[in-house]
Amino acid sequence: xxxxxxxxxxxxxxxxxxxxxxxxxxxxxxxxxxxxxxxxxxxxxxxxxxxxxxxxxxxxxxxxxxxxxxxxxxxxxxxxxxxxxxxxxxxxxxxxxxxxxxxxxxxxxxxxxxxxxxxxxxxxxxxxxxxxxxxxxxxxxxxxxxxxxxxxxxxxxxxxxxxxxxxxxxxxxxxxxxxxxxxxxxxxxxxxxxxxxxxxxxxxxxxxxxxxxxxxxxxxxxxxxxxxxxxxx
Numbered sequence: 001x002x003x004x005x006x007x008x009x010x011x012x013x014x015x016x017x018x019x020x021x022x023x024x025x026x027x028x029x030x031x032x033x034x035x036x037x038x039x040x041x042x043x044x045x046x047x048x049x050x051x052x053x054x055x056x057x058x059x060x061x062x063x064x065x066x067x068x069x070x071x072x073x074x075x076x077x078x079x080x081x082x083x084x085x086x087x088x089x090x091x092x093x094x095x096x097x098x099x100x101x102x103x104x105x106x107x108x109x110x111x112x113x114x115x116x117x118x119x120x121x122x123x124x125x126x127x128x129x130x131x132x133x134x135x136x137x138x139x140x141x142x143x144x145x146x147x148x149x150x151x152x153x154x155x156x157x158x159x160x161x162x163x164x165x166x167x168x169x170x171x172x173x174x175x176x177x178x179x180x181x182x183x184x185x186x187x188x189x190x191x192x193x194x195x196x197x198x199x200x201x202x203x204x205x206x207x208x209x210x211x212x213x214x215x216x217x218x219x220x221x222x223x224x225x226x227x228x229x230x231x232x233x
Contacts, residue, residue: 009021018051076088086114088110089115092107
């Protein structure tokens with residue numbers, strides 16, 4: 001039975017979050033000795049991750065004789081989604097030692113996200129340095145993740161430096177930086193950055209107002225809230 005016959009049903013399992021169907025298909029693949037045929041192992045790993053079956057994903061990962069960048073990106077994403085960023089960082093060295101692979105932009109993004117969740121500044125800076133020396137150093141998705149990480153670690157100026165080097169600045173990156181300045185008590189910088197935003201979403205307004213409240217600028221936050229209501233309602 002051709003491998004391609006299983007790919008579409010497996011992708012539907014990931015999209016529709018149907019783990020029981022995915023396990024049935026996996027059993028069929030094992031029975032027909034197709035379970036190690038490329039690209040089925042990576043597809044299965046992705047399906048289990050999407051369906052929230054982390055233990056099944058980890059078991060499948062351990063059994064895979066060949067792991068590539070897609071494999072690693074899927075697993076690290078699954079660990080982050082399961083709120084296990086410490087596992088993301090602890091398992092990462094295996095990528096070098098066991099598989100002799102260097103991280104790509106997807107892996108870098110997952111690692112930075114894990115550091116952001118943990119507030120692991122030292123590891124985040126190490127990953128940032130490795131990213132800058134990699135062939136993916138201009139990737140804007142990773143840079144957006146770095147902006148978020150530095151903001152959450154209380155270093156808005158570091159976040160701004162990364163932000164300024166980005167070619168495509170997403171609303172998420174803009175908002176993270178505004179929030180970082182506001183929460184750090186740097187009202188002027190926060191308002192200046194907010195004023196430069198090309199598109200201001202409700203999320204952006206809320207991040208600014210919340211940040212100002214947290215830093216003790218409640219009066220300014222109230223005036224902004226009134227202004228926001230006038231613009232949105």
